[in-house]
Amino acid sequence: MITVAEALDALFALARPTGTETVPLAQAAGRVLAEPVIASRNQPPFAASAMDGYALKGVEAEPDAMFKVIGTSAAGARFEGNVGPGQAVRIFTGAPVPVGADRVIIQEDVSRDGNLITLGRDLDRGPYVRPAGMDFAIGDRVEAPRVLGPRDLALIAAMNAGDVTVARRPDVALIATGDELVMPGEEPGPDQIIASNSFGLKAMLEAAGAQVRLLPIARDNEDSLRTVFDLADGADLVVTIGGASVGDHDLVGPVAAELGMEQSFYKVAMRPGKPLMAGRLGPAAMVGLPGNPVSSLVCGHIFLVPMVRAMLGLGPAPAPRRRAVLGEDLPENGPREHYMRAVLDESGVRPLPRQDSALLTILQRANALLVRPMGDPARKAGDLVDIVEL
Numbered sequence: 529m530i531t532v533a534e535a536l537d538a539l540f541a542l543a544r545p546t547g548t549e550t551v552p553l554a555q556a557a558g559r560v561l562a563e564p565v566i567a568s569r570n571q572p573p574f575a576a577s578a579m580d581g582y583a584l585k586g587v588e589a590e591p592d593a594m595f596k597v598i599g600t601s602a603a604g605a606r607f608e609g610n611v612g613p614g615q616a617v618r619i620f621t622g623a624p625v626p627v628g629a630d631r632v633i634i635q636e637d638v639s640r641d642g643n644l645i646t647l648g649r650d651l652d653r654g655p656y657v658r659p660a661g662m663d664f665a666i667g668d669r670v671e672a673p674r675v676l677g678p679r680d681l682a683l684i685a686a687m688n689a690g691d692v693t694v695a696r697r698p699d700v701a702l703i704a705t706g707d708e709l710v711m712p713g714e715e716p717g718p719d720q721i722i723a724s725n726s727f728g729l730k731a732m733l734e735a736a737g738a739q740v741r742l743l744p745i746a747r748d749n750e751d752s753l754r755t756v757f758d759l760a761d762g763a764d765l766v767v768t769i770g771g772a773s774v775g776d777h778d779l780v781g782p783v784a785a786e787l788g789m790e791q792s793f794y795k796v797a798m799r800p801g802k803p804l805m806a807g808r809l810g811p812a813a814m815v816g817l818p819g820n821p822v823s824s825l826v827c828g829h830i831f832l833v834p835m836v837r838a839m840l841g842l843g844p845a846p847a848p849r850r851r852a853v854l855g856e857d858l859p860e861n862g863p864r865e866h867y868m869r870a871v872l873d874e875s876g877v878r879p880l881p882r883q884d885s886a887l888l889t890i891l892q893r894a895n896a897l898l899v900r901p902m903g904d905p906a907r908k909a910g911d912l913v914d915i916v917e918l
């Protein structure tokens with residue numbers, strides 16, 4: 529059996545970049561920027577007023593000084609003339625500061641009588657002028673790769689990019705397998721249960737940036753598996769769920785092999801998730817997840833999300849870990865890296881009492897995986913341990 533780190537390296541070797549496409553900015557939220565955006569303009573493009581008030585020469589801004597108002601500069605309609613000595617221009621926030629002026633006096637500090645203004649005694653310091661290019665200048669960049677969020681999109685829009693080059697979303701085909709499964713909402717027979725894993729995995733992988741297809745459930749026979757594998761055609765990543773272990777009905781490995789899957793590994797020293805398999809199936813990467821609900825979702829977090837991120841060009845990095853204070857004593861760990869379903873709060877991290885990999889209620893209550901290294905000795909409350917936040 530290989531280690532989790534070795535399995536992850538093998539999976540990164542299977543994950544190929546998906547290439548790029550151009551999308552309108554309004555559809556770019558959550559996408560991975562693949563090429564830098566370079567500003568083609570300065571912002572602001574002119575010296576702009578930061579306040580509503582009067583633009584004038586700063587050296588003349590003395591208490592009680594008087595000025596003649598010679599025009600108006602509004603956002604979108606500048607004053608074309610020059611501001612000379614003793615002159616002021618009525619100005620509004622965002623408007624171009626006219627030539628000759630270098631300070632804006634806020635209107636609260638001014639009294640006006642017809643076309644004459646008098647400054648107050650106690651003037652705000654100002655100057656309330658934003659120089660051209662103060663926010664960004666031509667040639668400034670938003671670097672790639674990065675996941676585009678609201679703040680990126682606002683900045684890119686201000687740089688005047690109408691569309692952006694992003695990584696194509698990896699096409700992930702999810703195949704649930706098993707005679708015992710029916711879809712949620714259907715009427716299960718007496719020996720049947722509801723296919724749940726695909727729904728958790730779909731949400732998880734879409735949040736990571738993939739486009740996920742839920743294929744029909746494959747039954748526990750070779751024909752059915754072959755038919756559903758056919759439907760995965762065109763996928764960048766084919767993920768099967770279940771049928772990965774050693775039972776008589778665990779046919780995913782043999783059928784995939786018959787379809788030409790070049791196996792990269794089978795079985796990882798981890799708990800849950802031991803019967804994980806992976807390989808290359810034509811142009812696609814293939815990952816066979818164990819069927820137990822917690823195993824498949826934990827493997828999704830630890831392996832599939834990092835794979836999708838690597839395909840998107842975000843680099844080969846494991847699921848982020850951090851240190852947390854252990855909230856209770858733990859016995860020594862066995863020979864497999866253990867991802868314990870745990871609750872993290874201000875007082876520390878504690879594993880939930882039942883760790884059977886069939887228990888979705890426990891996984892749903894957990895907000896972290898407490899990671900026990902292989903052969904980790906007993907730990908005391910107060911020790912620092914690794915966690916992966918869920």
Ligand SMILES: Nc1nc2c(c(=O)[nH]1)N[C@H]1C(S)=C(S)[C@@H](COP(=O)(O)OP(=O)(O)OC[C@H]3O[C@@H](n4cnc5c(N)ncnc54)[C@H](O)[C@@H]3O)O[C@H]1N2
Nearest residue numbers: 704723724725769770771772773778802818819820821823
């Ligand atoms: N003799 C051995 N038996 C088992 C071993 C082993 O090493 N030797 N490993 C155990 C471990 S660990 C795991 S994990 C499971 C994995 O088995 P499979 O990947 O073959 O999964 P299945 O047998 O198909 O299903 C296991 C379990 O999960 C349920 N299931 C499957 N798919 C779904 C789905 N899409 N949604 C909800 N639930 C699903 C299925 O009904 C079974 O209850 O093998 C152990 N056995």
Ligand code: MOO
Nearest residue numbers: 800801802823885
């Ligand atoms: O490895 Mo299995 O995934 O322990 O339940």
